[in-house]
Amino acid sequence: MAGTIILRKCLRALLTLWIVVTLTFVVLRSAGDPAIIILGTDATPAMIVNFHHEWGLDQPLPVQYMRYLGHVLHGDFGSSFLDGRPAVTVVAERLPYTLRLAGLGFVLMLLVGIPAGIVAALNRGRLLDRLVVAGAVMGHSVPSFFLAILLILLFSVRWRLLPSGGADAPDAIVMPALTLAASGAGIIARFTRVAMLDTLRQPFVHAVQARGLTWRRTVRAHVMPNAAIPTLTMIGLLLGGIVAGTVVTETVFAWPGIGRLIITSVARRDLAVVQCIVLLVASTMVVANLTVDLLYTVLDPRMRAPAREDR
Amino acid sequence: MSTPTESGEPLLSLKNLTIRFHTAESVVEAVSALHLAVRPGEILGLVGESGSGKSATCLSVVGLLGRRAEIRGERCFRGAPIGDGSALRGREIGMIFQEPRASLDPVRTIGAQLREVLALHRPELGRNGTETEAEELLRRVGLLDSARQLRAYPHEMSGGMAQRAAIALALAGRPRLLLADEPTTALDVTVQAQVLQLIRALRDENGMAVVLVTHDLGIVAQHADRVVVMRHGKMIEEAPVRALFGRPRTVYTRELLAALPRSGAEVAPDAPPSKQSLLVVENLARHFAGRCRLFRQRGALLRAVDGVSFDVAPGETLALVGESGSGKSTIALAVTGLIGASAGSIRFAGREVTRLDPASRKAFRREMQIVFQDPGEALDPRLSVATQVEEPLLIHRIGDARTRSQSVRTTLDAVGLGDWALDRRPHELSGGQRQRVSLAPALVLGPRMLALDEPTSALDVSIQAQVIELLGRLQRERDLAYLFISHDLRLVSRIAHRVAVVYLGRLVEIAPAARLFGTPRHPYTQALLSAVPEPDPKLRDRQRITLAGEPTSPTAIGTGCRFRSRCPIARPLCETEDPPLAPPPDGAAELVACHVVSGRA
Numbered sequence: 001m002a003g004t005i006i007l008r009k010c011l012r013a014l015l016t017l018w019i020v021v022t023l024t025f026v027v028l029r030s031a032g033d034p035a036i037i038i039l040g041t042d043a044t045p046a047m048i049v050n051f052h053h054e055w056g057l058d059q060p061l062p063v064q065y066m067r068y069l070g071h072v073l074h075g076d077f078g079s080s081f082l083d084g085r086p087a088v089t090v091v092a093e094r095l096p097y098t099l100r101l102a103g104l105g106f107v108l109m110l111l112v113g114i115p116a117g118i119v120a121a122l123n124r125g126r127l128l129d130r131l132v133v134a135g136a137v138m139g140h141s142v143p144s145f146f147l148a149i150l151l152i153l154l155f156s157v158r159w160r161l162l163p164s165g166g167a168d169a170p171d172a173i174v175m176p177a178l179t180l181a182a183s184g185a186g187i188i189a190r191f192t193r194v195a196m197l198d199t200l201r202q203p204f205v206h207a208v209q210a211r212g213l214t215w216r217r218t219v220r221a222h223v224m225p226n227a228a229i230p231t232l233t234m235i236g237l238l239l240g241g242i243v244a245g246t247v248v249t250e251t252v253f254a255w256p257g258i259g260r261l262i263i264t265s266v267a268r269r270d271l272a273v274v275q276c277i278v279l280l281v282a283s284t285m286v287v288a289n290l291t292v293d294l295l296y297t298v299l300d301p302r303m304r305a306p307a308r309e310d311r
Numbered sequence: 312m313s314t315p316t317e318s319g320e321p322l323l324s325l326k327n328l329t330i331r332f333h334t335a336e337s338v339v340e341a342v343s344a345l346h347l348a349v350r351p352g353e354i355l356g357l358v359g360e361s362g363s364g365k366s367a368t369c370l371s372v373v374g375l376l377g378r379r380a381e382i383r384g385e386r387c388f389r390g391a392p393i394g395d396g397s398a399l400r401g402r403e404i405g406m407i408f409q410e411p412r413a414s415l416d417p418v419r420t421i422g423a424q425l426r427e428v429l430a431l432h433r434p435e436l437g438r439n440g441t442e443t444e445a446e447e448l449l450r451r452v453g454l455l456d457s458a459r460q461l462r463a464y465p466h467e468m469s470g471g472m473a474q475r476a477a478i479a480l481a482l483a484g485r486p487r488l489l490l491a492d493e494p495t496t497a498l499d500v501t502v503q504a505q506v507l508q509l510i511r512a513l514r515d516e517n518g519m520a521v522v523l524v525t526h527d528l529g530i531v532a533q534h535a536d537r538v539v540v541m542r543h544g545k546m547i548e549e550a551p552v553r554a555l556f557g558r559p560r561t562v563y564t565r566e567l568l569a570a571l572p573r574s575g576a577e578v579a580p581d582a583p584p585s586k587q588s589l590l591v592v593e594n595l596a597r598h599f600a601g602r603c604r605l606f607r608q609r610g611a612l613l614r615a616v617d618g619v620s621f622d623v624a625p626g627e628t629l630a631l632v633g634e635s636g637s638g639k640s641t642i643a644l645a646v647t648g649l650i651g652a653s654a655g656s657i658r659f660a661g662r663e664v665t666r667l668d669p670a671s672r673k674a675f676r677r678e679m680q681i682v683f684q685d686p687g688e689a690l691d692p693r694l695s696v697a698t699q700v701e702e703p704l705l706i707h708r709i710g711d712a713r714t715r716s717q718s719v720r721t722t723l724d725a726v727g728l729g730d731w732a733l734d735r736r737p738h739e740l741s742g743g744q745r746q747r748v749s750l751a752p753a754l755v756l757g758p759r760m761l762a763l764d765e766p767t768s769a770l771d772v773s774i775q776a777q778v779i780e781l782l783g784r785l786q787r788e789r790d791l792a793y794l795f796i797s798h799d800l801r802l803v804s805r806i807a808h809r810v811a812v813v814y815l816g817r818l819v820e821i822a823p824a825a826r827l828f829g830t831p832r833h834p835y836t837q838a839l840l841s842a843v844p845e846p847d848p849k850l851r852d853r854q855r856i857t858l859a860g861e862p863t864s865p866t867a868i869g870t871g872c873r874f875r876s877r878c879p880i881a882r883p884l885c886e887t888e889d890p891p892l893a894p895p896p897d898g899a900a901e902l903v904a905c906h907v908v909s910g911r912a
Contacts, residue, residue, distance in 0.1 A: 206375050207414035210490075211428045211480055212401025221427070222416045229418075300418060301464040 034269035078272030087272035098257030105180030117192025139186025165254035236292030240285035321348035327384035356535030364544035405481030411474035422461030432484035471502035499634035529844030588622035595655035617816035633813030680753035686745035743774035822901030884912035
């Protein structure tokens with residue numbers, strides 16, 4: 001039973017990806033002629049026809065679409081209009097930078113957000129709780145570009161502690177990762193706090209204590225596992241959006257990752273590269289959702305296969 | 312029946328107990344100067360309406376009131392001060408709560424929760440010993456397939472099973488005292504009888520004392536040895552159970568007893584002269600398909616209502632009685648047109664309701680209104696009473712501003728509320744007032760019939776009595792027909808002219824109220840009536856019909872009679888053939904769906 005549920009979820013994930021591929025294809029093809037942007041406005045009609053022919057842009061759209069879909073299924077995402085290198089290679093060059101940044105940012109989010117939320121809930125109404133809530137609101141309401149500039153002004157310009165951009169120095173990742181994590185950490189802290197408070201209100205918390213469990217054990221063994229379930233939903237959404245979230249951060253800190261690549265590629269109508277990145281971002285969302293779905297069934301027995309009806 | 316020792320050191324003694332809750336705005340005194348003693352082996356009934364301080368008293372004993380509570384007075388367990396109570400929890404004092412499923416951790420199996428408590432209180436058992444003891448505990452609370460139940464999660468259990476599991480958890484540390492806080496309020500009456508019998512049996516076996524907290528005087532009369540009546544945080548009266556019910560000394564206790572409907576004792580109001588039926592329901596069925604999503608095959612079909620026929624005359628009250636999941640609320644929703652019917656016909660004043668065009672549907676809604684169980688949830692918390700009562704008039708475009716406001720006032724007056732209520736919002740009203748308000752939007756349109764879905768279940772007994780009285784008066788004044796849905800047989804006996812008993816989506820018996828309560832025919836009706844805890848200790852030792860188990864799931868209905876798996880008189884014919892609803896052989900006015908009663912088997 002569990003097997004078919006997983007299979008069904010995977011099929012649905014593939015369906016989502018196919019829709020994304022199709023939508024980006026349609027949107028990008030209807031958003032202006034890449035030939036003019038690549039070759040410049042001075043290009044002769046012959047050059048443009050040549051360009052179209054070379055990249056298959058003179059074919060009818062359905063043909064282009066089927067050909068593109070076929071290539072994608074074979075792992076071929078086409079070549080960059082710019083220098084003719086395979087789009088996958090262009091993206092793969094930048095991917096490790098983004099993975100490093102997003103990975104560190106995500107870990108920071110969890111390490112700061114979850115404990116802060118738990119501590120706030122357990123000290124509800126006290127000073128500590130208010131500090132956490134205030135910090136969390138600031139964390140997710142300050143725009144990331146503003147936070148980034150503030151960090152640069154303080155740590156690079158004034159105190160000269162950290163490099164203001166690039167990825168060459170080993171400590172160059174600190175400020176981008178902090179910027180990326182701030183908003184998510186705030187959201188996670190608030191969600192964890194509310195989930196903990198909701199669980200603490202459940203009658204079973206009293207019941208468990210009445211059975212003789214200490215407060216500490218009640219929280220650890222019963223409150224936290226239950227509060228994890230709604231928190232997981234939020235974390236899944238944040239994880240899905242994290243690659244997309246690197247766009248602003250990478251731009252401000254001149255971090256050579258996917259986020260910056262997509263900006264330049266869109267500006268240059270480098271269709272293959274843009275499509276490849278969009279698919280990558282969509283995949284992270286889909287994979288994050290799938291992971292969360294599967295984790296749900298681990299955390300929450302009510303999400304597993306329905307109970308047998310034989311009582 | 313073993314009577315506890317009258318003398319001897321009390322197990323638990325509370326002297327001058329005062330509990331105050333501090334909130335930002337105010338201090339509420341929940342319990343004032345309470346003196347209470349529980350003797351070893353006795354069942355002490357702690358009764359009172361909501362807000363009487365009975366639960367707070369219990370929680371203070373085990374120190375679970377939270378940090379906003381201030382506790383004063385002397386609290387001793389076996390002669391020693393209780394302190395914060397944490398040392399006693401589970402080991403000396405076990406506790407069970409109102410919502411059985413909610414009092415179990417939903418993400419851990421019953422076995423895991425039992426092992427956790429056993430490891431804490433009885434580490435000497437070791438690993439294998441713990442496993443055996445866990446199984447043994449479940450067997451003792453009547454969960455027979457205990458090896459399987461150990462692996463079950465709370466959501467996989469019925470309410471009755473979950474409360475048994477919660478009792479097992481409370482017993483794991485072998486406590487001397489069990490605090491049972493409304494342990495059966497959330498359970499159906501037949502299951503309630505099972506659980507209370509279990510608690511009593513455990514007391515008889517182990518000599519464990521029990522504090523039975525309840526709002527239900529019937530439960531106290533049937534199960535307690537001694538009774539403490541509380542009101543507004545104070546003890547009103549304390550007496551052995553027979554003395555309390557025989558010679559109540561205080562006015563409050565007498566009023567409580569008087570407010571309590573007794574089944575049969577109260578002869579239902581005279582049936583109105585038979586007129587042409589207002590509502591005729593024939594073979595009504597409503598099935599729900601199992602969840603059906605993309606890539607998912609259709610789930611099991613849930614037959615909530617499966618072939619139900621009845622009629623209601625103007626000025627008449629037909630009560631639908633049944634346990635949770637029997638389909639009685641679905642019938643109310645279908646009859647009022649709020650959900651569609653899968654099959655069958657519903658005729659109201661001669662018109663078929665299941666196929667109405669939008670205009671006639673609106674006209675029909677004017678004539679037939681529904682009132683829900685929880686007035687707190689049925690009213691919009693943001694709107695004033697006047698706005699909510701006026702809304703139906705606006706929807707149906709009746710009158711102008713002046714006449715509408717006049718109608719609102721008249722209607723509020725009819726439900727016993729004055730003009731002062733107009734500008735109030737629901738949270739500013741008491742539970743009884745809210746239920747009166749929630750009647751008003753239904754009445755303001757001048758309907759001919761009301762479907763009342765458990766209209767008093769969320770109310771205390773004394774307020775319940777007032778609402779029932781109000782409903783009776785409105786019925787007489789306006790010749791209203793009622794479809795009155797309830798699980799409370801005692802209550803039904805006060806208001807219904809006729810009663811229909813519902814079991815798993817079918818009517819098993821329909822009869823004039825006096826007749827049904829006097830001589831119930833169907834074995835299920837008999838068991839239901841027998842399970843009702845009568846507020847009379849003299850009836851304690853009467854022969855009871857106790858049903859085993861709980862109703863089968865409405866998705867797993869097989870052939871034959873639906874009641875047969877729990878029926879004490881089932882015959883082979885009941886396995887194969889579904890009994891029709893038919894008059895009994897002696898030709899009485901009622902209809903019964905039973906092969907045995909009808910002499911077919």
